[in-house]
Amino acid sequence: MNRNNERAVNGPRLWASLMEMAEIGATPAGGSNRQALTEEDRAGRVLFSRWARDAGCEVHADAIGNLFATRPGADPEALPILIGSHLDTQPTGGRFDGVYGVLAGLEIVRTLNDLSLTTRSPIIVASWTNEEGARFAPAMMGSGVWAGEFPLEETYQTTDRSGQTVRDALMAIDALGTAPAAPFPLKGALEIHIEQGPILEAAGNTIGIVTGVQGIRWYDLILTGAPCHAGPTPMEHRRDPVQRLPSLLPDLYALAVDNAPWGRVTVGQLVSEPGSRNTVPERIRMSLDVRHPDQAVLDSMDKRLQEIVSGSDGDGIDVVLEEVWHSPAIRFDGRVLDAIRMAVEATGLPVMEMVSGAGHDSVYVSRVAPAAMIFIPCRDGLSHNESEYAAPEDISAGGDVLLNAVLALDAG
Amino acid sequence: MNRNNERAVNGPRLWASLMEMAEIGATPAGGSNRQALTEEDRAGRVLFSRWARDAGCEVHADAIGNLFATRPGADPEALPILIGSHLDTQPTGGRFDGVYGVLAGLEIVRTLNDLSLTTRSPIIVASWTNEEGARFAPAMMGSGVWAGEFPLEETYQTTDRSGQTVRDALMAIDALGTAPAAPFPLKGALEIHIEQGPILEAAGNTIGIVTGVQGIRWYDLILTGAPCHAGPTPMEHRRDPVQRLPSLLPDLYALAVDNAPWGRVTVGQLVSEPGSRNTVPERIRMSLDVRHPDQAVLDSMDKRLQEIVSGSDGDGIDVVLEEVWHSPAIRFDGRVLDAIRMAVEATGLPVMEMVSGAGHDSVYVSRVAPAAMIFIPCRDGLSHNESEYAAPEDISAGGDVLLNAVLALDAG
Numbered sequence: 001m002n003r004n005n006e007r008a009v010n011g012p013r014l015w016a017s018l019m020e021m022a023e024i025g026a027t028p029a030g031g032s033n034r035q036a037l038t039e040e041d042r043a044g045r046v047l048f049s050r051w052a053r054d055a056g057c058e059v060h061a062d063a064i065g066n067l068f069a070t071r072p073g074a075d076p077e078a079l080p081i082l083i084g085s086h087l088d089t090q091p092t093g094g095r096f097d098g099v100y101g102v103l104a105g106l107e108i109v110r111t112l113n114d115l116s117l118t119t120r121s122p123i124i125v126a127s128w129t130n131e132e133g134a135r136f137a138p139a140m141m142g143s144g145v146w147a148g149e150f151p152l153e154e155t156y157q158t159t160d161r162s163g164q165t166v167r168d169a170l171m172a173i174d175a176l177g178t179a180p181a182a183p184f185p186l187k188g189a190l191e192i193h194i195e196q197g198p199i200l201e202a203a204g205n206t207i208g209i210v211t212g213v214q215g216i217r218w219y220d221l222i223l224t225g226a227p228c229h230a231g232p233t234p235m236e237h238r239r240d241p242v243q244r245l246p247s248l249l250p251d252l253y254a255l256a257v258d259n260a261p262w263g264r265v266t267v268g269q270l271v272s273e274p275g276s277r278n279t280v281p282e283r284i285r286m287s288l289d290v291r292h293p294d295q296a297v298l299d300s301m302d303k304r305l306q307e308i309v310s311g312s313d314g315d316g317i318d319v320v321l322e323e324v325w326h327s328p329a330i331r332f333d334g335r336v337l338d339a340i341r342m343a344v345e346a347t348g349l350p351v352m353e354m355v356s357g358a359g360h361d362s363v364y365v366s367r368v369a370p371a372a373m374i375f376i377p378c379r380d381g382l383s384h385n386e387s388e389y390a391a392p393e394d395i396s397a398g399g400d401v402l403l404n405a406v407l408a409l410d411a412g
Numbered sequence: 413m414n415r416n417n418e419r420a421v422n423g424p425r426l427w428a429s430l431m432e433m434a435e436i437g438a439t440p441a442g443g444s445n446r447q448a449l450t451e452e453d454r455a456g457r458v459l460f461s462r463w464a465r466d467a468g469c470e471v472h473a474d475a476i477g478n479l480f481a482t483r484p485g486a487d488p489e490a491l492p493i494l495i496g497s498h499l500d501t502q503p504t505g506g507r508f509d510g511v512y513g514v515l516a517g518l519e520i521v522r523t524l525n526d527l528s529l530t531t532r533s534p535i536i537v538a539s540w541t542n543e544e545g546a547r548f549a550p551a552m553m554g555s556g557v558w559a560g561e562f563p564l565e566e567t568y569q570t571t572d573r574s575g576q577t578v579r580d581a582l583m584a585i586d587a588l589g590t591a592p593a594a595p596f597p598l599k600g601a602l603e604i605h606i607e608q609g610p611i612l613e614a615a616g617n618t619i620g621i622v623t624g625v626q627g628i629r630w631y632d633l634i635l636t637g638a639p640c641h642a643g644p645t646p647m648e649h650r651r652d653p654v655q656r657l658p659s660l661l662p663d664l665y666a667l668a669v670d671n672a673p674w675g676r677v678t679v680g681q682l683v684s685e686p687g688s689r690n691t692v693p694e695r696i697r698m699s700l701d702v703r704h705p706d707q708a709v710l711d712s713m714d715k716r717l718q719e720i721v722s723g724s725d726g727d728g729i730d731v732v733l734e735e736v737w738h739s740p741a742i743r744f745d746g747r748v749l750d751a752i753r754m755a756v757e758a759t760g761l762p763v764m765e766m767v768s769g770a771g772h773d774s775v776y777v778s779r780v781a782p783a784a785m786i787f788i789p790c791r792d793g794l795s796h797n798e799s800e801y802a803a804p805e806d807i808s809a810g811g812d813v814l815l816n817a818v819l820a821l822d823a824g
Contacts, residue, residue, distance in 0.1 A: 197644020231769025232609020357643025
């Protein structure tokens, strides 16, 4: 895979490690169920830690269970370079989401060992706790606590559906470390990940240089009318929230279309209440997920949305918009991006610059350290799905880019 | 209340009986919870039976628990006139739905006693078992079994959520009678009921002569696209069933508007799946309730609906329409309607002819006997609701019309 005499990773070894990790919590349909702080998570942590120590790393956990495997550098003054993602999965997750970013980091260490290369900076391979948020909310918990986004004590008290706390779950799988869950200075942080979308595949590109992450605004939208009997009530007497949808929905989706190509609007949850077959609904509850990588554009979308819902159709439907959550748009670090650009250029791989539509640990890491991300394609854009798949040649190519980006950053 | 020297009922006595019955299963918000075949239903049956016997009636139950209170007639050749509705309620039901039709029948008997009048026909006051269908499906169970619509043995095996069968529930409250649950010849059947809609109130009319019942078609409509992540997936790559709604819903509601004033279209259930905030839904499931009192028009609406859903928007959304249930339109009996018309004319009450949008026991009774219905207004059209209310003067006026309709039918 060494196209232009650049350094290259051992692609088959990286693939084999991914497949071996995927055996922990393997699902019948070919995916993995290795949810955060379960016995499967413990087994994944043990396997990764053993591999890292076998590769000469010192491994330790912090107070929220983040794992750090450190390969020493040559220059005691040089700040570390961190490569990280997560080992936990969705309940019916795939074999690549997150895991690739951790094991590609491990592969960099193994390749450096093979090449007998010592970087100036220490190399830290990080596995952040509970990125998925499937069992314990919120998502990106470990990187968020580490970056100071979530208070540790409050996070400890978060419970899963059975009532177990994060702290008890950490202790139950021996994942509670003694290092403080707090940021330390870094030269740069890199995360490689499958795209989880169709853009690279559709464009025929192997590498996406991720210049930022979309800002996300979550809302609840509640349309309230008046319930009545489906039979006796004439159409003109009804205050039916369902009948507002044909005028409302196009205005909502126009927010995305008018801000193409990066604007996104999704109504993921949509439900009528009381939800009886022969009753005109009293209420429609819908979620609204609005995204754009440019914070100014996202703010203008929010403004326009407020105008849309404050308008009245004279149909007696009351419309309420509630803001649920807001994750500002992220622009990744220019110097780390330049290191990735140099690495890609050297490989000659087909590449594009893009933004991430999904949140990643790098969102929080980037708040306290220079960070950027690399994407590789995944088949049909599928992720959070047992069918999630990335081709071995792309896995390997991404590893090469990551390696050369680390070396460029180390040399810079 | 005797406007033109016609016979009149004792309105205050009828109101007092309604209020006394409403105490059984009374809810804090002023309604009644007297669901079919519960201890509350037993208490309601006992009270009604005692009142009917006190008024000189013979009372018996049939094999599905329908109660028949018979006041003998003078002519041994004359077929009986049946007045009936139901005593069971929704879980948060009102004080009038159904109960009015039974206790107005009892009031006719009491008034005839007061007047020392003996009709040629026997008068039967019927309380049909489980009209509401809240605990045991289907609705209109007792009248349906009686009319041969539902097989008795199959109905006996129907269970509630706890697993108790209809037969066991009938036995548990001593409601299982020995008379066959089968139709017997009737001169006519009358049911008086609150409208459960806003039409009479809006028109300022006290009496609705119900010439028929809307035909009802129930469907499930399933829109299937492809789930994907709300962030990475560009808008133009999506197969989002929610985005089909703005073009689909207006076509559905046009079915009603194009068949005004009696066409009805209701989407009562509407839900996205998997229903995750940051996932474009794979599927929308919606119920569709389509009604019209003219069977030919209802059939044409069905035909048009099939055309609507078979069209493609080229958006990759798969649309499937499944028929769930069909209740054909009913036209009530001309002779019974004429008796009601004569009775109303004599009272001078403001009246209109209308169709029922909701199902009633008379739907099944009309399949085996000449039948028709009378409506009185209810406040704000509210029913199946603890706030359900009918004014004492309307309750009384409806009783007068019912009495005079019975006498007209008896004389005819």
